[in-house]
Amino acid sequence: MHHAVRTLLEEMPREELTVPQVAARAGVTPSTIYRRWGDLPALLADVALQRFHPDNGPADMGSLRSDLQTWAQGYQEEMSSAPGRAMTRDVLASNDARSPACQCAAITRSQIQMILDRAVERGETPPDINIVMDNVVAPLIYRLLFDDAPIDPAFARSRMAMLLDPGR
Incomplete structure (x- = not known):
């Protein structure tokens, strides 16, 4: 999921990113993302946290x-x-x-x-x-x-x- 988000963010502005796009790139259904993260901001925060780890x-x-x-x-x-x-x-x-x-x-x-x-x-x-x-x-x-x-x-x-x- 993180790789899908990072790849999409390289291709498009953050404001255009959607859960269905991330799900499609990751090869899962949107419901998988909603069950795990709840919403797009929570997923983006999780991806960001990984970058904070040196x-x-x-x-x-x-x-x-x-x-x-x-x-x-x-x-x-x-x-x-x-x-x-x-x-x-x-x-x-x-x-x-x-x-x-x-x-x-x-x-x-x-x-x-x-x-x-x-x-x-x-x-x-x-x-x-x-x-x-x-x-x-x-x-x-x-x-x-x-x-x-x-x-x-x-x-x-x-x-x-x-x-x-x-x-x-």
């Missing part, structure tokens, strides 16, 4: 600062891309009781936690994960959702610098 853990650049800045820059680039923005909209449009938005937050938290755990293993003192979420992730997502102005490519890095160097 292929591997965050890069180990040798220090907490480098790891967090590299991760934040990559996160900003992914989320501010056209597919990233579409994924975010799909996740938020879903009425799925399993809360795709919370699942996205859990994926993001796990990536950050890997970086923080690695820093502790190196003898560094990392900030609390909620501080990273509140000071870096939240402002970025807010800007992506509620502002159509382009985001400065250095936005996430500057937020991370403010977090790590509060006196700056």
